[in-house]
């Protein structure tokens with residue numbers, strides 16, 4: 001017992017880890033010709049993703065409703081279970097039991113395919129995010145590139161859904177989503193490039209490890225903060241959340257691209273929105289807020305040691321939770337933009353600022369003018 | 376937002392069509408440049424976020440209604456029912472409390488029993504003089520003030536204050552119109568009924584003079600000046616209108632005492 005507690009404690013600290021992903025474990029097992037071990041690793045990965053999607057869906061929808069209620073001085077769900085905790089579970093059951101209505105003149109195959117595509121892309125991203133040094137399913141060496149490619153692919157589900165529904169509202173909503181993602185993907189990527197330049201790697205774990213001395217949001221003077229803000233704004237637009245939710249603006253387009261969807265197909269879109277929100281928050285955390293890295297301040301050895309004793313998973317959840325809260329906070333405060341305002345904002349403001357920031361960031365990176373520079 | 380300071384507004388007089396009138400000259404709004412719009416926009420968004428964060432940590436207004444019926448808190452401005460203000464007085468039980476009906480034994484409910492045991496009852500004297508101002512102020516014709524000639528005061532007295540909740544829009548005009556502070560709006564909101572006739576209220580429990588005339592009198596005199604009225608005993612139709620498919624309620628005096636015939640007579644068509 002005397003030795004167990006310090007051992008456990010030291011197992012919890014956030015410093016001095018070597019990253020080991022589940023994919024690494026499977027490869028190692030295969031190399032040792034341990035087929036069952038490899039299969040076990042893959043099974044665990046699949047289960048984790050499935051569990052994560054379920055928990056995120058239930059948890060985030062509940063949180064969104066609670067937080068929305070608090071922002072409006074209400075209570076939110078209170079009836080089903082203590083503090084309405086079972087509300088989303090019951091809603092899921094309700095959605096499962098609902099009739100699956102497909103419009104008569106709809107393109108049946110695409111109509112079925114669209115929600116599946118919309119949900120697939122954020123789930124793929126879930127498998128690549130570094131939740132902790134030992135809790136990552138696969139670390140692709142082109143991680144960032146892969147993720148931005150995949151998340152751009154997600155809009156295909158929205159486009160197909162709007163197209164196949166054979167409905168004016170759906171089609172207009174889908175086209176708006178397409179225009180929006182083409183525009184905002186640019187700014188988001190420009191902001192990503194800043195971090196890629198600082199870290200010198202595309203791998204997500206590599207980017208997290210490059211922030212051991214300090215998070216990019218404050219370690220790179222000003223440019224980090226600007227890139228962080230641009231990324232947050234652009235990715236909020238990419239996942240179609242308020243104030244950028246013109247593809248499903250209720251006041252203009254009924255329900256936009258998912259007007260003709262009901263039951264489980266609708267809930268796929270709904271779930272995709274919330275998983276997307278999590279992936280965006282997690283990605284922002286990873287790139288700008290140090291991922292699972294603890295908060296360190298230069299030479300304060302004592303302080304840093306205390307921070308090290310908070311497990312990486314807690315750091316990651318805390319930061320991601322904060323970003324999710326900010327996204328929700330923005331949603332329940334800002335009004336929805338008009339289509340032209342949206343385009344105006346991106347092409348005339350965000351994009352030039354993004355480019356200027358990229359140039360400034362390259363100067364900073366060349367001069368190694370970071371706080372706490374590593375030789 | 377660009378806005379105009381009140382110091383920039385010039386007050387002058389101008390001759391318009393031969394008449395001199397006071398005129399305020401407001402300067403044109405200066406168009407803001409890109410920087411100005413950016414900073415005002417950003418400031419607006421940030422102050423919005425600060426406001427919602429204040430709500431987030433501020434008190435929750437929602438109440439868990441059916442569970443907390445006993446401890447419901449109402450905002451002061453909440454209006455759910457029209458009420459007459461009353462001056463309650465403890466009165467000795469009078470004979471008509473005991474002789475309820477001629478038929479058989481008196482029906483004794485908990486309230487009556489309590490009254491008997493206490494030896495007195497609380498009589499609510501209204502403050503209304505029957506002036507009819509509220510009736511005139513009401514935009515919907517929801518109020519009908521029926522007056523009678525008081526034998527003792529030798530003046531106009533309130534007989535029935537009839538209020539139709541089904542056509543009231545709770546605008547508060549009647550309360551503001553009353554010169555005698557006799558009306559108020561209350562928060563009692565569970566007023567749904569199965570029969571729309573029950574939405575026609577008789578607000579006064581006693582017919583007679585206003586409280587300020589009554590309370591000074593001797594107890595014996597007070598009893599003579601007033602006569603009891605029931606809450607839903609109002610004559611229907613009202614204001615000369617029938618409700619479609621609704622039969623008039625039978626006006627049955629629950630208690631002995633002066634029968635309210637005059638009331639019915641007044642609204643008879």
Ligand code: SF4
Pocket residue numbers: 457512513514515516517518538542543544545546547548549550
């Ligand atoms: S509240 Fe308005 S509508 Fe209702 S009775 Fe009074 S004056 Fe009429």
Ligand code: SF4
Pocket residue numbers: 502503504505506507508509510520552553554555556557558
């Ligand atoms: S309630 Fe007021 S306004 Fe209406 S009749 Fe009585 S005294 Fe007059």
